[in-house]
Every structure is written in C-alpha cells, then in structure tokens.
Amino acid sequence: MSIEPPIQPLLPILGGGRFPVGRIFCVARNYAEHAREMGDVSAEPPFFFIKPSTCLPTVPGRLPYPPMSEDVHHEVELVVALGLGGADIAPADALRHVFGYAVGLDMTRRDLQAEAKEKRRPWDMGKVFDGAAPVSVIVPAAEAEGLDDAEIQLTIDGEVRQQGRTSDMIWSPAEIIAELSRYIRLNPGDLIFTGTPAGVGPVVRGNRLEARVGLLPSLEVEIV
Ligand code: MN
Numbered sequence: 642m643s644i645e646p647p648i649q650p651l652l653p654i655l656g657g658g659r660f661p662v663g664r665i666f667c668v669a670r671n672y673a674e675h676a677r678e679m680g681d682v683s684a685e686p687p688f689f690f691i692k693p694s695t696c697l698p699t700v701p702g703r704l705p706y707p708p709m710s711e712d713v714h715h716e717v718e719l720v721v722a723l724g725l726g727g728a729d730i731a732p733a734d735a736l737r738h739v740f741g742y743a744v745g746l747d748m749t750r751r752d753l754q755a756e757a758k759e760k761r762r763p764w765d766m767g768k769v770f771d772g773a774a775p776v777s778v779i780v781p782a783a784e785a786e787g788l789d790d791a792e793i794q795l796t797i798d799g800e801v802r803q804q805g806r807t808s809d810m811i812w813s814p815a816e817i818i819a820e821l822s823r824y825i826r827l828n829p830g831d832l833i834f835t836g837t838p839a840g841v842g843p844v845v846r847g848n849r850l851e852a853r854v855g856l857l858p859s860l861e862v863e864i865v
Contacts, residue, residue, distance in 0.1 A: 650694045655780045660722055663830035665692040665774055667747055668817055671810050671836025678839050687812050687836060689821060690764055696774035704862050706846050707770040710750035713844055716837035717795035717803050717852040719788065720745035721814050722779050728826040735818035742785040744777040744852045744860040747834050777860035791855025793838055797848050805838025807854065
C-alpha cells in the first residue's frame, strides 16, 4: 500500500497566484462585546486555539452542515495571512510579516463547545470539522487599505446579524502576531483569525451567508 502525501490546501490571491495554507490560528474573545455575549465578564486577555488547514472547505462557497451538532454558529473575522515567519516578533515589526488579508468564518459547533467548557475539556470538537474555516480570496497587504478601522459585518439571506468595527479589537493584528509568536514560531503560510464581533448565532441549511470586512472582497457561503 502506498500513501499519497496530504494535499496542500491553497487559497487564491487577488491578482493571481495561490497561497499555501499552513496552520490556522484563531484568537478567542478579541472583541469585548462578543466576550460579554458569551458570558465572559472576566476582562481576561484574549487567547488562542488552532484549526487544522483541512478545515478549509473543499468546495468554495458551499459548507455542508456538520454532523454531531444542532447549533452551528457563524463568526465573521478578519484573517491575516503571514508571508514571513519568526519567533518573539516585536509589535512594531509585526506587520512586516503580513502577506495579506482576507475575510473568514470561524464556524463553530456551539453546543459541543458549550459542553466542553462546562466539563473543562478542550474545545477542539466544537471548533474543528470539515469546512469549519471558510476564507475569501487573499488581498495583498499593499492593496488592503483601511483595515485599522473597517466595518466587519455578517448577513444571512440579506439580514444583518453581526456588525462591528475592526478598531474595537482588544489586540490589533500587530499585537496578535507579536503575542502568538511568543508561544510558537510562526511560519509563512500560517493564517490568523483575529476574533469576531458580537451577534454570533445559528445557521440552518439553505442559509446564504455574506461576510464582509471593509473593502475586502466579500466571502459568500451557502449552508447545504
Ligand atoms: Mn472566532
């Protein structure tokens, strides 16, 4: 028996080319209002978790409703794509490591996550499933303007469900890169989901999600 190497997940780059995706790091509770809606009044700093790159949907724009859950939630997020790696990166030097930006959905099996929290178990099965991390085309950093204070929004079937501003992040993208690189060496190809604003909620089959961050091309996903 011979086993083929795993397929390298790729994302399209605006203007041409493909971005090879390594790991997908995610920031939890990076918007204070979302932390409060999740029942967290601790004012503790944000923290990290990871999704494997196999969470990128195999068919862009179509997300099969995952098994083992009856409460799958949307979380619209600004995604940072790294072009340079490093450890112990200084905040002032961090944005030099950014290749580009995209719009992502940190899809979450909220019922499994809630059960894990209650039982003090890892979140993984709440956050990791096939198609759990849809990401838009990547816009090179030089062409992505205004993301310091951009509207971040999610609509379902045209109705606004999540709305916020990227300036409301507790940790900015530069601070996230610096903090994460204290824990682990970052690599070119890594993605970072930077957290979601308030308004998370359930999706059902047939929903059409449109996720937008500022002037980045929007991400459209149908739940099938
Ligand atoms: Mn999230």
